[in-house]
Amino acid sequence: MIxxxxxxxxxxxxxxxxxxxxxxxxxxxxxxxxxxxPRHFLGKVMKRMVKEGVLSSMKGPYGGFFLNExxxxxxxxxxxxxxxxxxxxxICTLKLSKCNSDNPCPLHLKMEEVRKECxxxxxxxxxxxxxxxxxxxxxxxxxxx
Amino acid sequence: MIxxxxxxxxxxxxxxxxxxxxxxxxxxxxxxxxxxxPRHFLGKVMKRMVKEGVLSSMKGPYGGFFLNExxxxxxxxxxxxxxxxxxxxxICTLKLSKCNSDNPCPLHLKMEEVRKECxxxxxxxxxxxxxxxxxxxxxxxxxxx
DNA sequence: AAGTTAAGAGACATGATTGTCCTCAAAAAA
DNA sequence: TTTTTTGAGGACAATCATGTCTCTTAACTT
Numbered sequence: 647m648i649x650x651x652x653x654x655x656x657x658x659x660x661x662x663x664x665x666x667x668x669x670x671x672x673x674x675x676x677x678x679x680x681x682x683x684p685r686h687f688l689g690k691v692m693k694r695m696v697k698e699g700v701l702s703s704m705k706g707p708y709g710g711f712f713l714n715e716x717x718x719x720x721x722x723x724x725x726x727x728x729x730x731x732x733x734x735x736x737i738c739t740l741k742l743s744k745c746n747s748d749n750p751c752p753l754h755l756k757m758e759e760v761r762k763e764c765x766x767x768x769x770x771x772x773x774x775x776x777x778x779x780x781x782x783x784x785x786x787x788x789x790x791x
Numbered sequence: 792m793i794x795x796x797x798x799x800x801x802x803x804x805x806x807x808x809x810x811x812x813x814x815x816x817x818x819x820x821x822x823x824x825x826x827x828x829p830r831h832f833l834g835k836v837m838k839r840m841v842k843e844g845v846l847s848s849m850k851g852p853y854g855g856f857f858l859n860e861x862x863x864x865x866x867x868x869x870x871x872x873x874x875x876x877x878x879x880x881x882i883c884t885l886k887l888s889k890c891n892s893d894n895p896c897p898l899h900l901k902m903e904e905v906r907k908e909c910x911x912x913x914x915x916x917x918x919x920x921x922x923x924x925x926x927x928x929x930x931x932x933x934x935x936x
Numbered sequence: 937a938a939g940t941t942a943a944g945a946g947a948c949a950t951g952a953t954t955g956t957c958c959t960c961a962a963a964a965a966a
Numbered sequence: 967t968t969t970t971t972t973g974a975g976g977a978c979a980a981t982c983a984t985g986t987c988t989c990t991t992a993a994c995t996t
Binding site: 671673674675689690692693696704705706707708709710711 | 970971972973974975
């Protein structure tokens with residue numbers, strides 16, 4: 647499954663915030679540098695996360711991004727929605743808009759199962775799940791591009 | 792799985808050729824019109840199919856595209872390769888180039904299985920398989936956009 | 937041989953995604 | 967209240983996928 651770069655940035659941004667902020671807030675500058683992501687672009691991505699309630703932010707000195715009550719339980723699919731990619735799971739592989747179960751293209755059935763499996767993963771995995779593994783070099787795994 | 796429009800055009804072009812050509816050849820003009828695809832763009836896609844041996848073509852009057860000994864046994868994955876999308880199956884969901892089984896990103900394991908399943912489908916399905924179903928309105932299913 | 941028909945191929949146009957730059961707004965510190 | 971720090975937001979640039987236009991090349995017909 648190929649999703650946008652934006653999706654990758656979003657996940658990594660949220661995960662990084664969750665990992666390093668123990669009460670304190672994480673600044674965009676730090677985040678962009680450590681994640682090796684264009685700062686202003688990341689800013690817009692994170693802004694959308696905040697707007698949709700996945701994360702919170704505060705301006706001014708000692709401001710930055712921080713977790714809220716939703717963050718850990720946000721399913722990855724929610725982030726797919728926010729980055730505008732939920733159509734991924736309904737768009738026909740051959741890009742036929744009229745393709746569906748009743749009028750399937752020749753690839754429809756075979757692809758349907760893969761699509762569903764992927765949708766299941768993204769719906770049933772949340773941010774907390776990604777963090778809860780005892781991966782010693784977790785930070786490294788999301789910052790090494 | 793989202794692949795390019797180009798991939799969709801390629802598959803539909805080859806399938807259409809296989810369906811309507813009984814010995815005779817299929818012209819680009821007809822194909823583009825029936826498939827509802829930009830003519831010159833489709834031309835370039837089909838050209839690549841010919842260059843890679845998936846299909847054959849002939850210029851001049853009564854020329855056009857026609858099947859060859861490879862067409863029916865061409866796995867869909869071959870067309871993925873031709874349209875330059877084989878990286879789909881190795882690119883990390885978070886777009887981390889260093890992500891792999893030894894140094895996995897938090898999503899790596901979960902996505903790996905989906906990716907493998909999809910790769911299996913595309914490797915084990917060929918053009919002939921897509922045609923062999925007795926779908927009465929097959930042509931309609933690949934021409935109705 | 938000349939004309940016609942079709943694919944091949946290059947140059948350019950458009951649109952979406954990604955990336956950059958500069959300014960604004962809010963929150964804290966001085 | 968002024969200054970500083972930080973995210974928010976708009977305008978624009980670069981890149982890549984897709985689409986359009988025009989000319990060239992090859993094969994057949996006359």
